Amino acid sequence: MTNVTDIPTEVRQVRTSAPTNEPGLTNARTADPGHLIRKPRRRRGTRIAATMAPYLQAAPIALVFLIFFVLPLAATVIVSFWQYTQYSIEPALTVQNYGDVFYGCFDQLPGLCTTFRTYLSTLKFGIVVWATTLVIGFTVAYFLAFHVRTLKVQVICFVLCTIPFWTSIVIRMISWIPLLGRNGLVNQALMAMGVTDTPLEGLLYSDFAVILALTHLYTLFMVVPIFNSLMRIDPALIEASHDAGATGAQTLRHVILPLARPGILIGSIFVVTVVVGDFMTIGIMGGQQIASVGKVIQTQMQFLQFPLAAANAVILLATVLAGVWALLKLVDIRREL
């Protein structure tokens, strides 16, 4: 950042010497001011190379996105308009699949159709898990950033946080089952302590179990970006807040939270998108009794109803994108980073 503020004159010089209306070009130049200072006068060839450089630098990742993201996504969207039988899919242009996804949804109102019910359930998990991971994640990040003094201990604590990620997601999930089951450790302990006489059935294969497992799995996604944001906060600001007579809570509310917003936002996007698309955790911890959009898509794919599954996927994607868009409206992430 300091570089840019140091060399405004040079940048202006270059701009006036080669006026252009193309914003990409200007950005490319301003983005690499150090380069411009060293060689204020260049031959035409190197100028084109300089123009092209950012594009070339971005090309590999763009190519990866194109092949592994854009193309499959385009295929999904296209297939969602195709027709299918039990053993084939045929190119067509029909909205039948979208009609089938929302089958009965509008005649049944105010009653909820399967799709609305499923989305509502998925959304519920999204919101609850977002809240739990945010509270826990922020607390952990706060502790790491402000209460752990030395960098060494911070790194050690941070690595400790990632240890669960060394095993597979399924194992982390399944390890809850012997703990929460009807004859599991928790129930045995509760009964031994005389808290209850009969085992608590709701611990496993319930909303509670799903939320617990999802929180366990995804809290770290919240910790990392929030920790990153908190580490960037200038300690002088916090000191100033104290000096001005703010209590700890006031400092948290008016200084730290606003400055942690980008981290919170990034973490939120991670958690919400992952949870909304999850079907394995909801399947295993919910005893497959709880519907999720992902599970519906999986069932449809197993029965070779690819176009219908594609239509569902497109709708899910649109829903998630709408959510992310709403989150981005709350925070201008480009400015805050």
Add this chain to the structure above:
Amino acid sequence: MTMSKPTRRSVLRGAAALAGSAALPAPFVHAQGRVTLRYLSTAVNQSPAIAQKASEELGIDIEYIAVNTDEVPRRVITQPNSFDLVDSEYFSLPNLVPSGNMKGMDANRIDRVDDLASVIARGTVDGKKVGWDGTAPHEVLYLESADATSFAAEPTEWITLIPTTYNADTLGIRPDLIDKKITSWASLLDPDFAGKASILNIPSIGIMDAAMALEARGDIIYGDKGNMTREEIDATIAALIEAKRAGQFRAFWSNFQESVNLMASGEVVIQSMWSPAVTAVRTQGIPCVYQPLKEGYRAWASGFGLPRTIDGRKEDAAYEFINWFLSGWAGAHLSKQGYYPAVLGTAKEYMEAYEWAYWYEGAAAEQDILAPDGRLLEKAGAVRDGGSYEARMGAVACWNAVMDENQYMVRKWNEFIAA
């Protein structure tokens, strides 16, 4: 093997062998090295011992590709080049055959094609007709030609699948956690077991178990449980939703291991189960009974099929492996896990008399019954659940199926899961 009478088939086979040997002189074959067959099926059908034995005796390497029940037909339809041999359920055939990705198997190249179990070949046991509701294997066993996309009504020279294993499913129960006699499928929906029952979350099979229970309870009389009308599907799902909302089910399961875990942990005390899953629970020392019920069994059968793309040495190796599979060792190996094999006579040759009496004749075990890996399955004196082969397979009420209204059924099933 009967070599005495020169049937048309054996003559043809001899001619084929001659032609084959002329075209491919032996040294040339050896020079090409060993053949590997990619064997697609569910994990339960993939015994490492069978692959090892085949490798020793035939010089053919078996490479297992393990997927879920639902995934098998999906792979056949979407990636027919990704395997050389598929062990698929017969009920998938109404989807697989029209896709044109399967190749009819030449009956003339199957040594024991005339010895296939009658329950698969003709839908009869001891000459008596069993229940044919659903996709009964004999209805989908034959094709008009090698590349036909529809089934033949009469036996032909072209076979869709050569049976590997089949059995009849019923409810598994934990007798130590249940204090009443279970005699009917209706018990699956018995409120006494609220929160302790489970069914499969594989829609096409789960709905049939539900249908068995509802019919047993007297709620619905089905025309064909394996091919329901929309009204029947609606009524079945409505009853399931009611049971789910009343808290009847603890969880649903969709693969073998899940059903074992639910039962072994005591989360569930009654559920529809697969026979080897009951065995798996019992080998953990936990009592589990595969309870015969008065309404009969829901049967299933699985068999070898070839992909359309197979040819040359791979195809020869596939036939060789299948013929070996039917020749007894594999059949005996599977029998000792509780499955039934395609050819009973050859499996018997590879089993001890007391084993055969226990597994097939419903007799009390004269000695301890051991699993193929040597673990103790049953102590001497035990009797197999469901009795003899004839008693069990003879009491089949319906077969796993794909319905004509499959798409509607799946949509309604999703409704049930979401309820």
